[in-house]
Amino acid sequence: MFSIEFEIIIVIILSAITCSIPGAFLVMRKNYYAADTTNRSAMLGIAVALIFSSYLSSPLVIILGSLTAGLAMILIKKIKDFTSFRAKGLSIIVSSAFLCFGILIASNFSFTNATNFDLSIIYLGETAFTYFNRLRVFGVDIGSYALYAISLVLIINIIIITVFYKEFKIDGVDKNYAASIQMKESTIDYLLLIMTSLSVSVSFQTAGIFMTSAFILGPAATALFYTKRLSTLAFVSVFISSIACLAGFGIAWPNEVSISGTIVSFLGILFIASVLFSPEEGLLKKHFDNLTTQKRLEEYIIMDILNSEIIDCREKNVNEAISSSLKWKLMKVSYIMNKLKAENKIEIVQNKVQLTEEGKSILNKFLSAQHCFH
Amino acid sequence: MLRTYSSKEHLEQLNVAVKIENLTVEYNGRATLFNINLDIPSGVLMAVLGPNNSGKTTLLKTIAGIDKPSAGNVYIYSRPTHTLKNDVAYVPARNFVNWDFPINLYDLVLMGSYNRLRKISSPDRKDRISAKEALERMGLDTISKKSICDLSRGEKHRALIARALVQDARIYIMDEPMIAADEESINIIIDVLQELRHKKKTVIVSHYDFVTIPRYFDMVSLLNVRLIASGTTEDVLTEDNFEKTYGMSAGMIKNIRLYMEESHARNK
Numbered sequence: 098m099f100s101i102e103f104e105i106i107i108v109i110i111l112s113a114i115t116c117s118i119p120g121a122f123l124v125m126r127k128n129y130y131a132a133d134t135t136n137r138s139a140m141l142g143i144a145v146a147l148i149f150s151s152y153l154s155s156p157l158v159i160i161l162g163s164l165t166a167g168l169a170m171i172l173i174k175k176i177k178d179f180t181s182f183r184a185k186g187l188s189i190i191v192s193s194a195f196l197c198f199g200i201l202i203a204s205n206f207s208f209t210n211a212t213n214f215d216l217s218i219i220y221l222g223e224t225a226f227t228y229f230n231r232l233r234v235f236g237v238d239i240g241s242y243a244l245y246a247i248s249l250v251l252i253i254n255i256i257i258i259t260v261f262y263k264e265f266k267i268d269g270v271d272k273n274y275a276a277s278i279q280m281k282e283s284t285i286d287y288l289l290l291i292m293t294s295l296s297v298s299v300s301f302q303t304a305g306i307f308m309t310s311a312f313i314l315g316p317a318a319t320a321l322f323y324t325k326r327l328s329t330l331a332f333v334s335v336f337i338s339s340i341a342c343l344a345g346f347g348i349a350w351p352n353e354v355s356i357s358g359t360i361v362s363f364l365g366i367l368f369i370a371s372v373l374f375s376p377e378e379g380l381l382k383k384h385f386d387n388l389t390t391q392k393r394l395e396e397y398i399i400m401d402i403l404n405s406e407i408i409d410c411r412e413k414n415v416n417e418a419i420s421s422s423l424k425w426k427l428m429k430v431s432y433i434m435n436k437l438k439a440e441n442k443i444e445i446v447q448n449k450v451q452l453t454e455e456g457k458s459i460l461n462k463f464l465s466a467q468h469c470f471h
Numbered sequence: 472m473l474r475t476y477s478s479k480e481h482l483e484q485l486n487v488a489v490k491i492e493n494l495t496v497e498y499n500g501r502a503t504l505f506n507i508n509l510d511i512p513s514g515v516l517m518a519v520l521g522p523n524n525s526g527k528t529t530l531l532k533t534i535a536g537i538d539k540p541s542a543g544n545v546y547i548y549s550r551p552t553h554t555l556k557n558d559v560a561y562v563p564a565r566n567f568v569n570w571d572f573p574i575n576l577y578d579l580v581l582m583g584s585y586n587r588l589r590k591i592s593s594p595d596r597k598d599r600i601s602a603k604e605a606l607e608r609m610g611l612d613t614i615s616k617k618s619i620c621d622l623s624r625g626e627k628h629r630a631l632i633a634r635a636l637v638q639d640a641r642i643y644i645m646d647e648p649m650i651a652a653d654e655e656s657i658n659i660i661i662d663v664l665q666e667l668r669h670k671k672k673t674v675i676v677s678h679y680d681f682v683t684i685p686r687y688f689d690m691v692s693l694l695n696v697r698l699i700a701s702g703t704t705e706d707v708l709t710e711d712n713f714e715k716t717y718g719m720s721a722g723m724i725k726n727i728r729l730y731m732e733e734s735h736a737r738n739k
Binding site for chain 1 (some may be wrong): 499532534535537553555556557559560563566567568569571572573574575578579585586588590591593617619620634719
């Protein structure tokens with residue numbers, strides 16, 4: 098129907114977008130571990146499904162994968178309610194157990210049936226293989242099976258978000274308020290669980306166990322550096338997913354390396370670049386902001402000294418006096434004094450250094466803004 | 472001065488807004504509230520006072536229908552609390568809210584209208600006007616586009632109360648709405664409490680500062696897992712009741728509070 102490259106890139110983009118939608122809500126709810134737990138636990142269902150169906154895009158794989166992922170999350174919630182274990186610790190234990198059972202079953206199946214089934218596809222994903230499982234209607238090839246399976250899950254995700262948008266928003270901000278207007282917290286938990294486990298199971302062939310978490314969390318976590326609006330965040334996540342997929346595919350396909358691996362590496366680079374260089378939240382911006390604030394504070398400290406103490410230029414060197422009283426380097430004090438003079442905040446009147454009217458007004462404004470509880 | 476219902480006789484004449492019967496709430500086998508019986512009259516400002524872990528938040532959350540009783544009943548205007556959706560506006564303590572969620576202040580306040588909306592529908596013009604009025608009333612209209620993670624402590628308290636105002640409920644329940652807030656925020660919150668009482672709303676507030684209670688509230692309930700006393704501030708705020716609630720006298724608590732305030736000012 099389409100060229101192999103085009104169909105593969107569409108499958109990858111749809112898969113990344115499908116994962117990034119529940120991912121945006123998991124990130125906003127600070128429920129990061131859920132993504133990892135879901136995809137590790139889905140391994141058990143996928144392994145069982147492979148006994149009956151030998152290809153990864155089959156409906157049975159998606160259904161059983163989603164079921165075991167959901168089962169693991171419910172199990173964690175129930176154990177947490179009745180014990181003092183923390184959800185994070187429990188999720189590691191439970192999902193590891195599900196993952197190990199899944200690996201045992203899958204490797205045993207692969208060995209006993211001598212099917213030469215490559216287990217590394219489950220672990221790392223292999224998008225190119227999605228092209229070979231075709232969907233035929235009345236004998237007509239209408240595209241790869243994965244394309245339709247992923248599109249269906251994407252539509253389910255979009256419908257759930259549209260219908261329950263308000264509920265997701267309230268639940269994400271304030272669970273107590275949600276409960277006080279008789280909104281059931283468990284409804285939102287289960288909806289998010291359905292979305293995440295379906296997305297994970299359907300994306301297995303594209304990204305594999307180890308990389309689906311990055312597909313889910315990566316775009317939303319990166320998007321948070323660029324927007325603080327919920328509606329925009331979902332769109333930015335989708336945009337970041339698409340960019341990473343296009344770039345990853347563009348690099349991986351001609352070089353014959355793992356497509357999903359390259360995409361996830363690209364997502365990682367985007368995330369780290371955002372951590373460092375995001376214009377609002379980036380570390381560099383915060384570092385320069387801190388430096389600016391610190392410098393301004395140093396100016397206020399000197400202005401406060403000059404405001405409360407009259408220093409006669411004839412008796413002593415003003416810069417040296419301030420330097421010794423604050424235990425700051427003379428060069429630093431001289432620099433700040435010159436700056437204050439240039440900005441007309443200080444002046445020398447009859448050999449005495451003092452604040453100008455403008456300087457006094459700026460200092461008073463600063464002092465009155467200092468609240469202990471603000 | 473906020474108080475108007477100063478005597479027991481006045482309170483008895485009022486309808487009961489909240490009726491609590493033999494209420495016990497437990498977490499992991501430990502009773503956080505034990506066998507509470509309490510009637511809260513309609514249209515009063517009531518403070519709930521008690522030491523840490525005395526069950527103040529649990530009591531408020533149970534009245535709001537958030538926590539479920541292990542035993543006993545809570546009725547709001549004679550109806551079980553968990554059946555009500557629009558009659559109670561709950562203002563949680565500031566630290567129970569996810570302030571990192573990516574929405575702005577206006578969106579947060581507009582959420583107060585969500586309890587009236589059906590699925591898929593969005594707030595209408597009336598809801599938007601009501602949100603803008605609430606923001607204005609709480610002195611937050613100039614920063615309505617600010618992201619909620621950038622608000623100061625006092626602004627956060629005021630934002631949550633603004634959301635409750637949009638709910639337009641009959642009963643307002645507020646968990647420590649003034650703790651660690653700046654003076655401007657405290658003054659605005661006190662004014663709003665007064666307005667709500669003038670509108671005949673019932674307001675239940677967990678409060679930390681017993682010194683200001685007689686000035687602001689009609690009624691006070693002292694709590695320490697069990698209900699120690701409840702009634703007018705004159706009847707309840709006695710040395711004997713303080714000893715039962717805190718294990719020490721009011722004078723001692725006042726001295727400790729003054730000492731802490733002074734040492735805090737010194738450290739600043």
